[in-house]
Amino acid sequence: MIRDITLGQYYPADSILHKLDPRVKLVTTIAFLVALFVADDWVGYLVATVFLVAVIKLSRVPFHFMVKGLKAIFFILLITLIFNLFLTPGDVVLVQIWKLKITDKGLHTAIFMAIRLIYLILGSSVMTLTTTPNDLTDGLEKLMSPLKKLHVPVHEVAMMMSIALRFIPILLEETDKIMKAQIARGADFENGNLIQKAKNLVPLLVPLFISAFRRANDLAMAMEARCYRGGEGRTKMKPLIYARRDYYAYGVVVIFLAAIIAVRVVL
Amino acid sequence: MSLKLEHVQYTYSPSTAYEIHALKDVNLEIPDGQFIGLIGHTGSGKSTLVQHLNGLVKATSGHIYFNGEDIYADGYDMRKLRSKVGLVFQYPEHQLFEMDVLSDICFGPKNQGLSKEEAEVRAREAMRMVGLSEEYEKQSPFELSGGQKRRVAIAGVLAMEPEILILDEPTAGLDPRGRDEILDQISRLHKERGITIVLVSHSMEDVAKYVERIIVMNQGEVLHDGAPREVFRHYKELESVGLAAPQVTYILHTLKEKGFGVDEDATTIEEARDTILRVFRDKVKKHD
Numbered sequence: 001m002i003r004d005i006t007l008g009q010y011y012p013a014d015s016i017l018h019k020l021d022p023r024v025k026l027v028t029t030i031a032f033l034v035a036l037f038v039a040d041d042w043v044g045y046l047v048a049t050v051f052l053v054a055v056i057k058l059s060r061v062p063f064h065f066m067v068k069g070l071k072a073i074f075f076i077l078l079i080t081l082i083f084n085l086f087l088t089p090g091d092v093v094l095v096q097i098w099k100l101k102i103t104d105k106g107l108h109t110a111i112f113m114a115i116r117l118i119y120l121i122l123g124s125s126v127m128t129l130t131t132t133p134n135d136l137t138d139g140l141e142k143l144m145s146p147l148k149k150l151h152v153p154v155h156e157v158a159m160m161m162s163i164a165l166r167f168i169p170i171l172l173e174e175t176d177k178i179m180k181a182q183i184a185r186g187a188d189f190e191n192g193n194l195i196q197k198a199k200n201l202v203p204l205l206v207p208l209f210i211s212a213f214r215r216a217n218d219l220a221m222a223m224e225a226r227c228y229r230g231g232e233g234r235t236k237m238k239p240l241i242y243a244r245r246d247y248y249a250y251g252v253v254v255i256f257l258a259a260i261i262a263v264r265v266v267l
Numbered sequence: 268m269s270l271k272l273e274h275v276q277y278t279y280s281p282s283t284a285y286e287i288h289a290l291k292d293v294n295l296e297i298p299d300g301q302f303i304g305l306i307g308h309t310g311s312g313k314s315t316l317v318q319h320l321n322g323l324v325k326a327t328s329g330h331i332y333f334n335g336e337d338i339y340a341d342g343y344d345m346r347k348l349r350s351k352v353g354l355v356f357q358y359p360e361h362q363l364f365e366m367d368v369l370s371d372i373c374f375g376p377k378n379q380g381l382s383k384e385e386a387e388v389r390a391r392e393a394m395r396m397v398g399l400s401e402e403y404e405k406q407s408p409f410e411l412s413g414g415q416k417r418r419v420a421i422a423g424v425l426a427m428e429p430e431i432l433i434l435d436e437p438t439a440g441l442d443p444r445g446r447d448e449i450l451d452q453i454s455r456l457h458k459e460r461g462i463t464i465v466l467v468s469h470s471m472e473d474v475a476k477y478v479e480r481i482i483v484m485n486q487g488e489v490l491h492d493g494a495p496r497e498v499f500r501h502y503k504e505l506e507s508v509g510l511a512a513p514q515v516t517y518i519l520h521t522l523k524e525k526g527f528g529v530d531e532d533a534t535t536i537e538e539a540r541d542t543i544l545r546v547f548r549d550k551v552k553k554h555d
Binding site for chain 1 (some may be wrong): 317323350361364375378379409424
């Protein structure tokens, strides 16, 4: 039952995007998000669309995997659309229903806002689909390493992130197991009103918390037994080193950003 | 009170890259009062199979009949089935959650709709059956030792008074003494109460002493099904699927090959001792 939920939605494939350094992908994603908010007319969005389509094609991830992410924000998208559509004041009133007006400006912002949101999700899902969670945290750690000078515990944060990600499937499996065990003892997780349902979760949550603590304890012990002592002086088995393709990718990103800014300034 | 499986198949994540055929055309009949050992290597499908028996997992295809009724029929009362077919999971101590031992054991009976008093009567009875004395009643289950926790968990299922009791690797992670104690108690349950018992294990040694029938699973299929001595005759084949017959089987077969007239079908140490002694006594007699 719970096994079917996919989290940390990495999609294995052999593409140039999968091979890129995670830092490049992180920076590109941030640059793309910034670009989406810099662009404010059709030409700018055309450039962004070309970039996005090219990246999706390069990733070799089936398109429907990306659309999955869109389902989650469907309601946010709908609400944003409605609010922008009806509540933006403008000069020309296109349609008027009772007190609600759709103005030309409203239509314009609503459409752009929707495109922005969709591109935002698509752009970031290309990153998560082509990068393993471990690579992602490695990349984040390396990117944020200058913050160490400000006494930010960068390595510790990254380690916590990767442990958290690693534990999601384990805890899901554990949940599935405990649920089945309690159902076998006659527990009921489906029927009853809200309070009843919440109460019925106790036989699931208590063992789950206990097992999470037990696993955390075991993991801490195992790390200590292998002399883990934080990030100071720690080397990596696979250190992140930029290859030539990573510099090319940075080049493409810079050109893309420049194009977006140029469009904004010129038009 | 019989369970009957007909052409049961089960596939994990069908039609994706992660598709696994966990069960392939399993046909079984579990009659009343039998003590059955279900043996298989890790990943042979034995845990998946037992989860079918109380309807926790629904077969991809095939039928399961409990007392002649199809459990996949519309409107079949699964909760009732689950109170008749008790399933003790692997590491059952991980499902304990109550403040004290007695309330935890009462969880099952209460879910069956019994009153607090009735449930406690059942719980005390179940504690007695697994060999937990009354002093444990008010203790927190989390402060007990591993073996005791497991007894509490088994008692939690027993208190529901199932007609068929399935135990998935009940001795995993226990020391030899704890293992023998638990198995002895299960065996006594079978003798005294006549409960049908399905004991899942990967160790032939464990089950050989107790069970009257062994079902061997391999890669989702039933490889052998019969009395222990029949199944152990295929000990070479068992080895090829990652299992081993009890050590006495090997000793007796070697003796037989060397020309001693022992009964190589003996399955327990006691039987083996008897047959070996008999051969030697005969020899001594001939000398006289």
